[in-house]
Amino acid sequence: MPIIEIKDLYHVYSAGTPFEKVALDHVNLSIEAGEFVGVIGHTGSGKSTLIQQFNGLLKPTSGEILVDGKNIWDDKKNLRALRFNVGLVFQYPEYQLFEETVYKDIAFGPKNMGLSEEEIDQRVRDAAGFVGISEELMEKSPFELSGGQKRRVAIAGVIAMDPKVLILDEPTAGLDPKGRDRILGRIKEYHQTKKNTILLVSHSMEDVAKYATKVLVMNKAKIFTYGTVDEVFSKSDTISHMGLSIPQISKVFHALSEKGYPVNRNVYTVEGAKQELLKRLSKGHVR
């Protein structure tokens, strides 16, 4: 059974004013548990609206959202419990930090769940461990930390709720390459340990190709395609037409194949490229 299912979802902002805008245009989607989904699309393609539907922060104009087979808008009282199950990390989440210490800030979510002191302590330490926040930072004020550290503390604040589905909206925006790899690496590790479902919104095809198992491409308030990384990137021509770039390394391999070299076109990561080249070299196809 899919963990998230949406049926004919329609969302319009500022209905009845000159600023009216359709953000989701009759969208259907179902996501299986355990997937690592990369969500890509232009600014304004409806990504942020879509992910805020999953935990009931936005109410659809029409259509249904089923989480674990239950319509989330059936009983409004369950919305809060739903938000603990579907954890959402917003863009620039460091701007939501407010507590005196890093520890207290990470504990905000678990505390709202009404857990016992020991349980909270355990979860805070686990979450901090997952994102690589060391013990001596725990008693510092979150405002003393560096940008990347703040970001990781904010992500830990959501991870500490131990959600079944973790949604991250561009968690690497504005970070340097090192900070980016660090956060994404931690998230991947977290995914492998917990075996939960992760949705990662990103502008970077490289990141999506490297970390995701499935890719969801949004375009103009509709879902353009949803499938495995191979399936989606095989449509690279249409994706380029939408103005979204495919990974650089794929471009190199496409160019090679067009020049007549017998290489596999379905290469999306540098690691995959290395394997492919070594295979070709050992076979002696390429001199």
Place this chain on the structure above:
Amino acid sequence: MLKDITIGQYFPGSSFIHRLDPRVKIILTIAYIVMLFVVSNAIGFLVGIALLIVSYVVAKIPAKMMLKGIKPIIPIVIFTGILNLFFVSGTPIFEWGFLKITYEGLRLAVIMAIRILALIAGASLLTYTTSPIELTDAIESLLKPLKVLRFPVHELAMMMTIALRFIPTLIEETDKIMSAQKARGADFESGNLLQRAKALVPILIPLFISAFRRADDLAMAMECRCYHGGEGRTRMKQLHLGAIDLYGSLVMALCIAGVICINLFVPAFF
């Protein structure tokens, strides 16, 4: 819920009212308010209300927006209505125990209610049809004579521009922070007064921090572009009076003259 705030909400358009010079619009709005208080006759009120409705129709502002602007002041209208109804002395028309409604009280209550509602609707029309930037430009221009008294007109206008500019930004920011804390299970809707006040802490602290950061960034950006106050500063958009401003003023003058004549020559039947 925060999106319902309509203060300073601008409805872009190109109607006759939109194209009026903002200075003229401010003066006409003040004139309209004065007119509402000059009126003392039911027929005069009809003129005032008709002018208001015609203006909204000409400006193509939906009636829904007019009602939305009026909604928050309904309690004030009811409160003044009750005060007027029971505490004005005159010929009694209804008596029950210590409660006494007089003819004069009833009349005043109805008149004041109409005045307040028309006043707010008229003032809202100004903000619906004038962008905040135009509005502050106009205020700066209108207050210029005060410069003689060393009143910092430009600084005041700049402060107003910045404040108005940042209202939507801060509302959006508040919305975002609220959503982020809700996603972590924050609860703003239940509990007693103290618990609700406490629940605001996770919103207010990030909001203050971001407001200070924005102020800092803005000051830096303005300095980088060599901003040094109003001295010798020219404008990209100069305000010009045109024919439509004359027509607009004529319509208003006619209405005021009409209302005064009605006051003087038409017998008040209410």
